[in-house]
Amino acid sequence: MEAEAAVDYLVDERSKAQFDIDAMKIIWAGGKHEFEVSDRMARLVASDPVFRKDNRAILDRKELFKNTLRKAAHAWKRIIELRLSEQEASKLRFFVDEPAYTDLHWGMFIPVIKGQGTEEQRKKWLPMAYRMQIIGCYAQTELGHGSNVQGLETTATFDPELDEFVIHSPTLTSSKWWPGGLGRASTHAVVFARLITDGKDHGINGFIVQLRSLDDHLPLPGIIIGDIGMKFGNGAYNTMDNGFLRFDHVRIPRDQMLMRVKQVTREGKVVQSDVPWQLLYGTMVYVRQTIVADASCALSRAVCIATRYSAVRRQFGSQNGHETQVIDYRTQQSRLFPLLASAYAFRFVGEWLKWLYMDVTQRLQARDFSTLPEAHACTAGLKSLTTSVTADAIEECRKLCGGHGYLCSSGLPELFAVYVPACTYEGDNIVLLLQVARFLMKTVSQLGSGERPVGTTTYLLRLEHLLQCPCDVQGAEDWLKPDVVVQLFEARSARMTVACAKSLSKFSKPEDGFMDLSADLVSVATAHCQLIVVSKFVEKLQQDIPGEGVKQQLEALCSIYALSLLKKHLGDFLSTSCITSKQASLANDVLRSLYSQVRPNAIALVDAFNYTDHFLGSVLGRYDGNVYPKLYEEALKDPLNESVVPDGYHEYLQPVLKQRLRTARL
Numbered sequence: 001m002e003a004e005a006a007v008d009y010l011v012d013e014r015s016k017a018q019f020d021i022d023a024m025k026i027i028w029a030g031g032k033h034e035f036e037v038s039d040r041m042a043r044l045v046a047s048d049p050v051f052r053k054d055n056r057a058i059l060d061r062k063e064l065f066k067n068t069l070r071k072a073a074h075a076w077k078r079i080i081e082l083r084l085s086e087q088e089a090s091k092l093r094f095f096v097d098e099p100a101y102t103d104l105h106w107g108m109f110i111p112v113i114k115g116q117g118t119e120e121q122r123k124k125w126l127p128m129a130y131r132m133q134i135i136g137c138y139a140q141t142e143l144g145h146g147s148n149v150q151g152l153e154t155t156a157t158f159d160p161e162l163d164e165f166v167i168h169s170p171t172l173t174s175s176k177w178w179p180g181g182l183g184r185a186s187t188h189a190v191v192f193a194r195l196i197t198d199g200k201d202h203g204i205n206g207f208i209v210q211l212r213s214l215d216d217h218l219p220l221p222g223i224i225i226g227d228i229g230m231k232f233g234n235g236a237y238n239t240m241d242n243g244f245l246r247f248d249h250v251r252i253p254r255d256q257m258l259m260r261v262k263q264v265t266r267e268g269k270v271v272q273s274d275v276p277w278q279l280l281y282g283t284m285v286y287v288r289q290t291i292v293a294d295a296s297c298a299l300s301r302a303v304c305i306a307t308r309y310s311a312v313r314r315q316f317g318s319q320n321g322h323e324t325q326v327i328d329y330r331t332q333q334s335r336l337f338p339l340l341a342s343a344y345a346f347r348f349v350g351e352w353l354k355w356l357y358m359d360v361t362q363r364l365q366a367r368d369f370s371t372l373p374e375a376h377a378c379t380a381g382l383k384s385l386t387t388s389v390t391a392d393a394i395e396e397c398r399k400l401c402g403g404h405g406y407l408c409s410s411g412l413p414e415l416f417a418v419y420v421p422a423c424t425y426e427g428d429n430i431v432l433l434l435q436v437a438r439f440l441m442k443t444v445s446q447l448g449s450g451e452r453p454v455g456t457t458t459y460l461l462r463l464e465h466l467l468q469c470p471c472d473v474q475g476a477e478d479w480l481k482p483d484v485v486v487q488l489f490e491a492r493s494a495r496m497t498v499a500c501a502k503s504l505s506k507f508s509k510p511e512d513g514f515m516d517l518s519a520d521l522v523s524v525a526t527a528h529c530q531l532i533v534v535s536k537f538v539e540k541l542q543q544d545i546p547g548e549g550v551k552q553q554l555e556a557l558c559s560i561y562a563l564s565l566l567k568k569h570l571g572d573f574l575s576t577s578c579i580t581s582k583q584a585s586l587a588n589d590v591l592r593s594l595y596s597q598v599r600p601n602a603i604a605l606v607d608a609f610n611y612t613d614h615f616l617g618s619v620l621g622r623y624d625g626n627v628y629p630k631l632y633e634e635a636l637k638d639p640l641n642e643s644v645v646p647d648g649y650h651e652y653l654q655p656v657l658k659q660r661l662r663t664a665r666l
C-alpha cells in the first residue's frame with residue numbers, strides 16, 4: 001500500500017511543474033542533437049546486460065577488474081559495430097559509468113600525442129591508438145612528486161652514439177605512481193622525464209615508451225610494473241588499474257621524444273621551438289576542462305537522488321492525513337536547492353569553458369598565445385571550485401537521504417568514492433587555486449603599466465569604481481536584478497584581490513609573501529571563480545531560452561546560486577563593506593521565497609537531467625519513487641541473506657552462545 005502511494009506521489013509531484021520539461025531537457029543537454037544522442041546512448045547502455053553494474057560493491061578486486069575489461073571490450077565492439085561517432089562513443093562511455101583504462105587512453109594518451117607530438121609523430125602513433133592496437137596511459141606523477149611537475153626525477157638521457165634515450169628511475173621516489181591504466185592494461189605510456197643531453201638538465205618533457213609486449217603483454221626488459229593497490233570504497237575507482245612503474249636503463253629511439261615544444265637533434269642539441277614551454281602542461285588544461293563539465297553530471301546525479309527521495313520520504317507533522325514530505329521542510333530546502341542550482345550553474349559554466357578551450361586551441365594553431373594564461377587560470381580555478389563543491393555536495397545529499405543514504409543501494413556511497421579523487425587528480429585543488437591567485441596578482445600588478453586585463457578579468461579595468469561602489473539593493477526585489485548581483489560579486493573579488501596585493505607588496509621577497517598569505521590567496525581565487533560561475537549563468541539567461549516557463553525557472557535557480565553563496569561567504573561581503581547587514585538580511589528573505597518558487601518544480605527540474613534508473617543506480621532516486629519495496633528487494637539480494645543461518649555460525653557463533661548459556665546457568 002505504502003509503495004503504491006509513493007509511486008502516485010511522484011506522478012502528483014510531476015503534475016505540479018510550471019515549465020516545459022522537454023524544453024528544459026534540451027537546455028540541459030546543450031541542444032536538440034546533443035539530447036537525442038545522449039538519450040539514445042543512455043538507453044543503449046541500460047538495455048545491455050553486459051553493462052550491468054549493481055554488483056560492483058560485492059565483487060572482489062580481481063573479478064571487478066576483469067569485469068571492467070569485459071565491459072570495455074564490449075563497449076569497443078558496440079562502438080565499431082554501430083559505427084558510433086566520437087560524440088556518441090564518449091556518451092556511451094559516460095553511461096557505462098565505470099572508470100576504466102580506456103579513459104586514460106582516450107582522455108590523456110591520445111590528447112598528449114596530439115598536443116605535444118610533431119606532425120610526423122602524430123601520423124605514426126595516432127592511427128594505432130585510434131584503432132586501439134596500442135593502449136596508452138599518462139605517466140607523470142611519481143611516488144615522491146605529484147603537484148610539483150618540475151620536481152620529477154625520472155631521467156631521459158640522450159645517447160648520441162646510438163641515437164637513443166635511456167629512460168631510468170634513479171631513486172625509489174622517482175617510481176611512477178598513480179597513472180590510470182598503467183597497472184595492468186597499457187602497452188605504452190607517455191612518460192614525463194627530465195631531458196638530459198651532454199650532462200645538462202633541460203627540464204621536463206614527454207616520451208613515448210612501450211611497456212609491454214604486443215604479443216603476450218609481458219613487461220619489456222628493464223620495466224618493473226604493477227598495480228598500486230586498493231583505493232577508497234568498494235567497487236568505485238577500483239575498476240581502474242592505477243599503477244607503478246620503474247625503469248632500469250630502458251632504451252627508446254630518439255624520435256619517441258614528443259618534440260612539439262623542444263627538439264633534440266641527431267647531434268644531441270636541444271632546440272626550443274617558438275611555442276610557449278607551458279604547452280607541456282597542455283594536456284592537463286584539456287582534462288581540467290572536461291572535469292568541469294563532468295562535475296555538473298556527478299552533482300546533478302546526487303541531487304536527482306536526494307530530491308526524488310525527499311519527495312517520497314515523510315517524517316513528523318501532518319499533510320493531508322500523512323506525515324510531512326521532508327522536501328517541505330525549510331531546512332531540507334535550504335540544503336538541497338542551492339545544490340540543485342549549483343548543478344545548473346556548473347552545467348552552463350562547463351559549456352562556456354568548453355568554448356574557451358576550443359577558442360584557445362584555435363588561437364594556438366594560428367600562433368596566437370595571448371589567451372593561454374587566462375585559459376590556464378580558468379580551467380585550473382573552475383576545476384578546483386566545481387570538484388570541491390561537488391564532492392561536498394554528494395556527501396550532503398547522502399545526509400539529506402537520512403539513514404538510507406548510507407546504504408550502497410542508494411548509489412551515493414559509490415558516487416562519493418568515485419568522485420572525491422577529482423579534488424586531487426589533475427592538480428590538487430589548493431595548488432590550482434594558488435595558480436589562479438598568482439594570475440590575479442600578476443594582472444593587478446600590471447594594471448598601471450597599461451597591460452589590459454582580458455576575458456574574465458576585464459572587470460578589473462573598473463577597479464576604482466568597484467573599490468568604492470555601494471551595493472544597489474534598497475528593497476528585497478533588487479536582489480533579483482542580475483546586474484546588481486554580478487556587480488556585487490565583482491566588487492567582492494576586486495576588493496579581496498587588491499587587499500591581498502597590498503599585503504603582498506609589504507614583503508621584500510614575493511615568494512615569502514606567497515607562502516605567508518597563501519590561505520588568503522586561496523580565498524581570493526575562490527571569490528574570483530565564483531564570480532565567473534555567477535556571470536556565466538547570467539550570460540546564459542541573456543540568450544534565447546525557448547519553452548514555457550523555462551527561463552523563469554532558470555532565473556530562480558541563478559538567484560538561488562548567487563544568494564546562497566552570498567549567505568555562505570557573508571564574512572567576505574561584510575568585511576569588504578560590499579553590503580550592509582540590512583541588505584544581507586533582505587537577501588535571506590529573498591532566498592526563502594525563491595525556495596518556495598522552486599519547490600513545486602523540484603522533481604521536474606531533476607527529471608530534466610533525463611537520467612535512466614540504470615545510470616542513477618539508486619533505489620532512493622528511482623524515477624517511479626517506488627522506494628520501499630525496492631529497498632527491501634535489494635536487502636534480500638545481499639550475499640549475507642543467501643542462507644538463513646550465516647556461514648561461520650558453527651565455528652564462531654554457536655560456541656559463544658553455548659558458553660553464554662553455561663555462564664547463565666552458573
Ligand SMILES: CCCCCCCC/C=C\CCCCCCCCCCCCCC(=O)SCCNC(=O)CCNC(=O)[C@H](O)C(C)(C)COP(=O)(O)OP(=O)(O)OC[C@H]1O[C@@H](n2cnc3c(N)ncnc32)[C@H](O)[C@@H]1OP(=O)(O)O
Nearest residue numbers: 072075090093102106107147148149278281376425426427
Ligand atoms: C567502460 C569502457 C568504455 C569504453 C569506451 C571507449 C570510448 C571512450 C571515449 C571517450 C572517453 C574519454 C574519457 C575522458 C575522461 C578523462 C578522465 C581523466 C581522468 C583523470 C585522471 C587524472 C590524471 C592525472 O592526475 S595526470 C597528473 C596531473 N598532475 C597535475 O595536475 C600536476 C599539477 N601541477 C602543475 O600543473 C604544475 O606543477 C604547477 C602549475 C602547479 C606549477 O608549475 P611550475 O612549477 O612549472 O610553475 P609555476 O607555478 O612557476 O608556473 C610557471 C608559469 O607557467 C604558467 N602555467 C602553469 N601551468 C600552466 C598551464 N597548464 N598552462 C599554461 N600556463 C601554465 C604559470 O601560470 C606561470 O606563468 P607566469 O606567467 O606566472 O610565469
Ligand SMILES: Cc1cc2nc3c(=O)[nH]c(=O)nc-3n(C[C@H](O)[C@H](O)[C@H](O)COP(=O)(O)OP(=O)(O)OC[C@H]3O[C@@H](n4cnc5c(N)ncnc54)[C@H](O)[C@@H]3O)c2cc1C
Nearest residue numbers: 138139140141146147178179180421424425426427428430
Ligand atoms: C585516482 C587518481 C588517479 C590519478 N591518475 C593519474 C594519472 O593517470 N597520471 C598521473 O600522472 N597522475 C595521476 N594521479 C596523480 C595526481 O595527479 C596527483 O596525486 C595530484 O597531482 C596531486 O599530487 P600529490 O599526490 O603529489 O599531492 P601533494 O602535492 O603531495 O599534496 C599533499 C598536500 O599538500 C598540499 N600542497 C602541495 N603543494 C602545496 C603548495 N605549493 N602550497 C600549499 N599546499 C600544497 C596539497 O594541497 C595537499 O593538501 C592520480 C591520482 C589519483 C588520486
